Amino acid sequence: MEKTYKADCGRYDRMEYARCGNSGLLLPRISLGFWHNFGESDDGDAGRNMVFSAFDRGITYFDLANNYGPPPGSAEICLGRILHDHLKPYRDELIIATKAGHAMWPGPYGDWGSRKSLMASIDQSLRRMRLDYVDIFYSHRYDPQTPLEETMTTLADIVRKGKALYVGLSKYPADKLKEAVEWLRKMQVPVVVHQVRYSLFVRDPETELLELHRSLGLGTVSFSPLAGGLLSGKYLSGIPARSRAASDSPFLTPETVRNKQGQINALHEVAFSRGQTLSQMAIAWQLRDDRVCSVLCGASSADQIQENIGALSNMRFTSSELNRISEILG
């Protein structure tokens, strides 16, 4: 591995950027998530290669959370090392996001959305990533036990203290999302984005959230666009040994793969006829809708990132392709 990393000078020619809601912030249409594969199991090279490969292709948004790893915290440590050793000169070209709200440390203060928990968490995250500030700080999930006013006031204070530039929300139910945005706007806090799980297999946001985001002026960042890898070439003929489904992940079980096998193979045929891989079609299918600002993909190799970015070269779907996809999904 070379000592000094120099970013590819063509990096911005290879990516498209979209305005995040009504804000001034531009996000790449494809972003990189650090949920899996950047933890302690990584020997250092794999994570670094993925980060370099993403940035060299114009991916400027890296999405983290306090608990990403495994173990929790290790993804932030991994990125912190890469930032410190290689990406310092590029800090102003990067959007680095983290989140708090899922279980992170033992006891009553390491989880959910209290002021105590969020204030401690942002400081821990900044230390792990060796940063002075993050670009986006997310409330990772709605906390029904903490007054919304307390969580939102804390997010506002985090911005006012200069620890985050923008606020994001993640997985909020529609009614709470509206209330939260009202609180934040009243305090003149730049809340710009809501993260939702969205893919060909999980289409719930279509019923209400995508339109709600638009009316609230929030950007939609969709996560798990490949349903954890199901919507890639990975499972076309079973479960490979090195895969999320083979790793005892509660988020993608062998049973889910078996249940979806017929649909995956049929979708692959549609993708093939479009001259795309399945993962490229799954990403393009979302990006054809301009209500989706950025699609947040995970990866376990630089090759996967490169393949997924290929989605940008064909984001149009004919009505017969869309009909066939609907038929397959039933």
Ligand SMILES: NC(=O)c1ccc[n+]([C@@H]2O[C@H](COP(=O)([O-])OP(=O)(O)OC[C@H]3O[C@@H](n4cnc5c(N)ncnc54)[C@H](OP(=O)(O)O)[C@@H]3O)[C@@H](O)[C@H]2O)c1
């Ligand atoms: N806000 C929230 O609550 C929340 C929740 C979940 C995720 N997220 C964010 O969303 C990001 C993405 O989530 P995700 O990892 O579930 O997303 P995903 O993009 O649906 O799945 C990523 C997995 O798909 C496989 N993959 C990706 N590209 C591939 C390719 N070209 N060929 C074959 N396999 C490919 C890899 O699996 P293998 O590892 O098996 O190779 C990779 O780890 C997370 O990192 C996180 O930043 C946010």
